[in-house]
Amino acid sequence: MSLSSDLRLILDDPTLSDIKIKGNDGGEINAHRLILVARSEVFKRMLLSDMKEATQDVIEFQEFSSKALQVVVEYLYTGKVTKNFLKPGIVFEALCCADYFLLEMLMFHIISFVRSNMEDKMNILAKILSRILESSCRELANYICELIDLVSLKSIDYHNLSAKALEYILSYQEEEGINMFSLSSGYDLFRYITLWAASEISEEALTFYESYLPSPETVRNLDSNDMQKWDPNIPFTEELHVKYRSEIVTKTSTLLDYVNLEVIHPLVFSNELIRDLIDSNILKDVYRKQALLAGSYFSMLRNAFQWKVKRYRELDNPFVFDSQSPVHEWVRTKFPFSGHDLIEWDIVVEKMCKSFWVGVCSDNGFNVNSNSWLGQHSYGWVLGSNGFICHHKKDKDPFKNKYGRKFNEKSRITVRLDMKERTCSFAIDGTKYPIAFRDLPDEIYPAVSLMSPGVARIEPLFGRT
Template sequence: MTRGYSLEQDLRLLINHPRYSDIEILCEDDKKLYGSKAILAARSEVFDRLLYNEMKENLEIQISFPKISLFGMEIVLEYIYTGSIKKESLNKNNIIEAFYAAEYFQLSNLQDFIIKTVKNNLENNYVNNYSPELLSKVMDIMHFNIFCPVLMEKKNPFITPEYEVFRYSAILAANKVSNDAYETLMERLPTLEQIKNSIQVSNKSITDYQKIAKELEPLTKFIDFGQIKGQILTDIIEPLEIVPSRTIMNVYRQIVRLNNLNSNEIRGIPPTIYIWDKSTCGSGLIIEDNEKVVRAGNAHQNVRAKMILDNKGIFEWNIIIEKVCKDVWVGVCATENFNYMAWAGNQSTGWILGINGKCWNNSNVLDYCSQFRNDNVKVTVHLNMNERTYAFSVDGTKYPVISEWNNLPSKLYPIVSLHSPGLLRIQPYQFLKFSKN
């Protein structure tokens, strides 16, 4: 590129260029980079103090930073020279070192940019989530207060199971205490695969468990222990005594509350997953309000929720018709041969109730209840996967089980079908005193 057209591009040519430099920068392990004193001093007060100290002659041709990695220093130089960072410059191998270097040289704007980059990566690329790797480096550098909320944020769910996040964090904490503590935790905390294969867990005592608990404490509050199976909590985690007892007790209380909601002591689905799935949605529908609301375009199409209804259990949820349209349908579907662009009532794997009070499946129609063609009507779906029975409530009035629907498969999903200007909200079931129809 011809020089003189872009200041940023011209300055980028000077980065780590021996010909245009008058100072050698030694990083960790004596790795060398080149810089210009004037540019470094003008852009960083730390460099200014080190390079132009009035108490010494300005004759140095070399300056050393043994605790700053080469990766981190490269990012700092790019930012100092150009005022920006290329997107591809930051990756999981240098992002923590870059943050440490930016903090050392008091480059607050660069710190903010790095934190924003971490957050964007986790939100937009969570399938390839590399949070456990970042956690390792965070624990070494101890930027818990800044990075942990970003790494543990649940806007997009981790692919890594919550137990593995805890296991990884606990082992890292033990490693900071002693080699013996690290080896013991490795034995006491099996992987999920080892648990699945019923591998015998060691009961070796942990002499430094209090020190491990102290190292682990900054991360503990960001781990959702409620997402870990109760048997793993009782048999593996609690005996370690490295998680505060109040944290474990709160999970037990949560489990008891959920179990008491149903007389048959079956635990339902946590309400946090009652959201619409953009990947299983008709192209004419719009998902909004943190994926809790679906809004229709001109086409009559379907959208499925992310929650899966399978195995044994009682599942109940509400659909609020915030804006009614000429056709609104509520129910469940299976994934086999289901078309999200076509009306669910004509499909063999769709079971739905319409605002006209009729139920449809595979083009078969049943008269079920009175019409409900108004805004803000609440339709509650009652699905008992133990008995494969299915019923609805409308504004608190519960209607009978649909006995004709005796062909429900073992795996279902909540679904709605709507037309413009329809607006539907999905939410957890609110327990009501139902009247009998």
């Protein structure tokens, strides 16, 4: 038995208990002064000072329920948090309670619980970030920002993000080199920031701008061959725009500094209302940059294929991923592809490992586990060096779908992603094979799944069909 296990046995046990902790719901927790004093500076100050709690047999906390306090007590006794006490319904209160008791590591444990167990994790993380930025816990804030990327940002309800939290997310992404050109980070981000500002003003403002601003799907399709017609001068209620425009511009002025406006389709800026929401000097600069970038579109697009790795890792080359794991892990690019485009890229096997997998993934709405084999998950579609394709394989023998042939070190695997048809196919060293996967999600990332000493290079291909 470990010390942690032994202490768990006396957790909330009235035997030898010499103090009770009471929540605002009337619930009481049996505890031991010695353990509380040894494990918490806050309790130490309460129980070994002239404070009234030092002489009381029951310490009452009007700020928290007994359920939230129980999470703190469990951590103080065992150094862990479990589903026995940490329930989805009290996550935010438990984190506030941990903050009150200055238990930073417990806050990390709670956020990890949210990441692994909560379906609506992005909204909860956003709410937590808005809270903790009131303190000086920047390491914890950065950890949350690692989990909230620019793609998942759009799944967060506006009311869950404070102005400070939204700007912190954007500045963090920029500092980490993540807020760069992508197929979805321009207009999507502009629209989100604008609607967030509208929601801060009133429900009427949000409804108006939400109905008038074109959808991200409409704007993305402006770049496809199957272009949807979009009237850039749709009539709108001028009185409402005049009423809210100035406040919208004020709220978004600093936030739009983090948006790559120049990568937004030029037709978007022919929209009278959209032009009105951007400072005229900024808009002139956007037009100038769009003219300069017109000849280097493919160079910009290439950056969307950089690998996204864990924060503690740095790649010498952002297009080359070398696994350092003795077991399978997987890595994706920083941004997804969507819309109706046809995208192709090569994965070059620079160094082979026991089993090397190439394909695509989608982490939108999933509790992803990057320290695993991608082919076993519902969010992974991959082709292996053994010549089999796999998707969401849970059985003991997943290698039943033979596809193409085996590949080896120095092989070049071409991935062909047709977002209009939502299909994926592969070519191995120039030999093309039929469609491997159908009915893909509307956002897909290039991905590889490998282990040490495997090394994968990604090379985007343009202008090929």
